[in-house]
Amino acid sequence: MIDVPGAPFEVLLFGLFALLAIFGAIRVVTASDPFISALSLLFNFVSLGVLYLMLDQPFVALAQILVYAGAVVVLFLFVIAYLGDRRELAGDAVRARMLTPFAIVGSLALGAMLMGVIIAAKFPSTLDELPKTKAGFTFGSPRAIGEIFLTDYVLAFEVTSLVLLVAVIGGIVLGLTGRARHDRLRKLMQTRSADQQKKLVEQEERELKDRRRAQRAGGVTGSSTGTTKETTS
Amino acid sequence: MTVDPVWFVALSAVLFAIGAAGVLVRRNALVVLLSIEIMLNAGNLALVGFSRVHGAHDGQVFAITVMAIAASEVVVGLGIVVALSHMRRELDTDELAELHG
Numbered sequence: 001m002i003d004v005p006g007a008p009f010e011v012l013l014f015g016l017f018a019l020l021a022i023f024g025a026i027r028v029v030t031a032s033d034p035f036i037s038a039l040s041l042l043f044n045f046v047s048l049g050v051l052y053l054m055l056d057q058p059f060v061a062l063a064q065i066l067v068y069a070g071a072v073v074v075l076f077l078f079v080i081a082y083l084g085d086r087r088e089l090a091g092d093a094v095r096a097r098m099l100t101p102f103a104i105v106g107s108l109a110l111g112a113m114l115m116g117v118i119i120a121a122k123f124p125s126t127l128d129e130l131p132k133t134k135a136g137f138t139f140g141s142p143r144a145i146g147e148i149f150l151t152d153y154v155l156a157f158e159v160t161s162l163v164l165l166v167a168v169i170g171g172i173v174l175g176l177t178g179r180a181r182h183d184r185l186r187k188l189m190q191t192r193s194a195d196q197q198k199k200l201v202e203q204e205e206r207e208l209k210d211r212r213r214a215q216r217a218g219g220v221t222g223s224s225t226g227t228t229k230e231t232t233s
Numbered sequence: 234m235t236v237d238p239v240w241f242v243a244l245s246a247v248l249f250a251i252g253a254a255g256v257l258v259r260r261n262a263l264v265v266l267l268s269i270e271i272m273l274n275a276g277n278l279a280l281v282g283f284s285r286v287h288g289a290h291d292g293q294v295f296a297i298t299v300m301a302i303a304a305s306e307v308v309v310g311l312g313i314v315v316a317l318s319h320m321r322r323e324l325d326t327d328e329l330a331e332l333h334g
Contacts, residue, residue: 011235014241055285076311107250118246140290
């Protein structure tokens, strides 16, 4: 059951960073500009890092800041900057469809359900004295984590490294696939006169348009062309 | 520990619900990926909180593994987004329905 906590400083710290984390998360979901979303996510990650420190787990807190705030958010910002000023990136923040209210009610229900379970559950009392590992390292320290990873969880450790390798290969393959068309177009451009270049670009655009039109006509429901949106919203 | 761990778990539930709302409501593929990150972090917070309650390292090991998986997921997800943008497709989850049955 939830007890009203006593000592003020830690409680204040928790309240502050919990509110910051929730604020950041809400901004991620509501901001219409993905750039603002990514920066709000940074807010959320750093707040969670502080909360991990409060839970006596400095290594996880450090990994949180390095991996999430340092790598993941920066990667997101790079991609957003790379994609540049695309109209469909901004605006259109929320799905203008009949399903939106259901989605919001559904996620609220999910939150209420989780909270209900948490309030009803009986939590074990927290240990005041933290145990040391077999080798005598303190709880949550990098040494303790290293010891556990290389003894009890060595299989998980190895599998994780394999997953990372696969992700690296996947990232490269996806990048090359996306570039193929881009490169073909550029090579064509280099070998033709200005007049022919224009013709080639026009042809390419027309092909793309035709393909899209065919896709839409082929029964893709819920497309967001101007007319269909007006009728569904 | 003066703050009851139940508050950490409650915060993780709130963050998870917000992330789920983002995945369901937003149509920009990038923001959907960001919302998934919120949900993963909410799960991590619960793992780390329970790890502190029991004084066991298993939760932390799990949380760090989740971080590695999340990083891989971001690489592949953003790779797909960039590939789509090269093909001059819109990053709209309603438009990207080729695999729709």
